[in-house]
Amino acid sequence: MTSQETARVAVVGAGGIGAAAHLPAVQSLGDEAQLVAIVDLDADRRAEAGNRFGCTDLYSGIEEMLAAKRPDVVALATPPHLHEAMAIEVMRAGAWAYCEKPLTGSLASADRIIAAERDTGRWCVSVSQFRYAGGSQQAYAALRNRRWGRPLIGVAHTNWYRGPEYWDIPWRGKFRTEFGGATTTQAYHAIDLLVWLMGGDWATVSGVADTLARPIEVEDTSAAVVRFQSGAIASLLSTVLSSRQETHLQVTTERATLGLDTLYLPQQDEWSVRQLDGEGVTRIVDDWPEPEPPLEVNAHRAQLRGILAAWREGRRPDVTAADARSTLELLTALYKSSATERSVARGEIAQGDPFYDALDAAGPSRKQAIVHV
Ligand SMILES: NC(=O)c1ccc[n+]([C@@H]2O[C@H](COP(=O)([O-])OP(=O)(O)OC[C@H]3O[C@@H](n4cnc5c(N)ncnc54)[C@H](O)[C@@H]3O)[C@@H](O)[C@H]2O)c1
CATH class of the missing domain: 3.40.50.720 (NAD(P)-binding Rossmann-like Domain)
Known part of the structure; x- marks a missing residue:
């Protein structure tokens, strides 16, 4: 070539x-x-x-x-x-x-x-x-270079809204065709970005996933705590019930907090880095990120x-596919944690585990539980 x-x-x-x-x-x-x-x-x-x-x-x-x-x-x-x-x-x-x-x-x-x-x-x-949207590659490089020290705390909150008509498209909302709901379909982007920014070394997940208010099989809301091998901790929230319509991402490192407030497509000017000055006053770091051309298309x-x-x-x-598998494994671990009410470790979902064969293997039984509410 x-x-x-x-x-x-x-x-x-x-x-x-x-x-x-x-x-x-x-x-x-x-x-x-x-x-x-x-x-x-x-x-x-x-x-x-x-x-x-x-x-x-x-x-x-x-x-x-x-x-x-x-x-x-x-x-x-x-x-x-x-x-x-x-x-x-x-x-x-x-x-x-x-x-x-x-x-x-x-x-x-x-x-x-x-x-x-x-x-x-x-x-x-x-x-x-x-990962390719405005500012993301610079955030990744700064975190990998330890510009503000090691990542310690991560946040990926996907507060999106989808009204009932969203599920008129037949493949949506069903385990067989969509596999998972708010976590896998909508929050995928923020979770994938956060875990990548944190270094990818997630180790355990404790989570809950449920269908609170939409007439669908898959979950409309989930929340989870992720522990990384480095010891870092992250909070995930994924919902399609929030009228806030925003995606909020945060990485706190030893000396600064990176934030991203966006919706569907991060832009460079939606990122910020905050640090405390000598007097304990929070200030915005103004020399980051470097100017980059706006996204074309x-x-x-x-x-x-x-x-x-x-x-x-x-x-x-x-x-x-191997990189995507890591994100998929984290999502699967979240669903398994919700079903088993315990923390799930990376690597434990192997052949023979029902969650190895289905992202949300607890899906239909979770739905039945909801029907009785
Ligand atoms: N990256 C993102 O931001 C983003 C946003 C929306 C959807 N998605 C993902 O993209 C995928 C598609 O979602 P969508 O909302 O565009 O769905 P859609 O239903 O609007 O479009 C899917 C298209 O595929 C066609 N199709 C179905 N079966 C086919 C087949 N066998 N051969 C050829 N064409 C076939 C349908 O006719 C339809 O036009 C999903 O995986 C969804 O999760 C990603």
Whole structure:
């Protein structure tokens, strides 16, 4: 592969996030990417996306598209229960997959995707767009360089609101097709970003997850405490019932507190760093972050650019299935902790544990308990 090579990119799923983020991202990449096909089961969606993004190669099925177009990279913006099969099919066809979150619905499934990466020599990258949004990479670098000392305390509170109509889309709200609710679907981004910023070394989780007010199987709210190997502690709150409509992230280190107050797409100016001066007065650190260009289009694009650079250079991209598995394991541990009413350690959910085969293995029984309330 040469550095000039243009990647042939296909997008599967032209629904909500496919049309809002993936297709504009591919289209905006100029010489780096060529949109070679759009796949969607729904004929109207396909046609509409084709018109809007100037693509005439439209398919109803991924198999036919892979055989006809031989793409280099395939963005998967389909419902969660289709991710595993599609990602493996993409890699077996010789392409890299760029798959929406949650990557898949169980650790067993994640391990099958990792095995397919190994067998095919291709990669499956999980969408983690908060890591690529404004300021995130600088926050990561500052924390890794210990600019303000070691991370000690983390907060990721996703206070989002979804009214009942949100679940009109049939795959949403159900264990079989969505796998998990507020934690896995909405708070995924903030949790993934926080754990990455804290260094990724989470060790135990104690949590509760429940369905408090929406007519859905999956949880609409969860809360958890995470302990890291370093000793650091984090608080997670994930809900779709909050009228505040905000995402709040915080990392307190030995000498400062980083904060991010955003909603769906962090911007650089939504980050701040506070420190106490000699008199005990809190002041905002004004030389951080360094100015960076505003996000063009969306953070999916920033991540896709990174994938294409790795593809051109023939090296491993960031956030492959193994990285996504770490976040998935933390979410699974949260659900298991809620079901068993005890803390769950990293590594304990292995083959033979029902939670190895299903993200929220306690799902239906939890729902039955709610029905009796
Ligand atoms: N990263 C983010 O910010 C973000 C935001 C929203 C959704 N998502 C994730 O993206 C995925 C899709 O969510 P959405 O809200 O866009 O869903 P959606 O239902 O709006 O769109 C999914 C599209 O996939 C198509 N589809 C379904 N089965 C197909 C098949 N077998 N072959 C081809 N096309 C098929 C549907 O027709 C639909 O157009 C989910 O995993 C969701 O969690 C991510």
